[in-house]
Amino acid sequence: MYYLYILYSSSADKFYVGYTNNYLRRFDEHNHSNHPTFTSKYRPWTLAAVYQCGQTESEAVKIEKFIKKQKSRKLIEKLIDGTEVNGILAQLVRVPHVRD
Numbered sequence: 001m002y003y004l005y006i007l008y009s010s011s012a013d014k015f016y017v018g019y020t021n022n023y024l025r026r027f028d029e030h031n032h033s034n035h036p037t038f039t040s041k042y043r044p045w046t047l048a049a050v051y052q053c054g055q056t057e058s059e060a061v062k063i064e065k066f067i068k069k070q071k072s073r074k075l076i077e078k079l080i081d082g083t084e085v086n087g088i089l090a091q092l093v094r095v096p097h098v099r100d
Helices: 023-032 057-070 073-081 087-091
Strands: 002-009 014-020 046-054
Touching: 002 023, 002 057, 002 073, 014 023, 014 057, 014 073, 023 046, 046 057, 046 073, 057 073, 057 087
Parallel strands: none
Antiparallel strands: 002 014, 002 046
């Protein structure tokens, strides 16, 4: 299973969207990796939302790219709030134990 995850940095008021097959490992890497990356600049991150997005990596990539192309903070906030979305995003299934 692949997951779409949304991270939030309160220190920078920024969101980060990614995909993975192990969102807990990736969350830890974003907060603790020694490599200089976009996310390393805005630590600490919190896990704002996680969605199941398919059985294949290609499905996950397609959804992640769609969200990033929108360049829409409002769309990301809708996903975090659990607001119903249409189109390609309608297939997402929220991972409930990640909610606040």
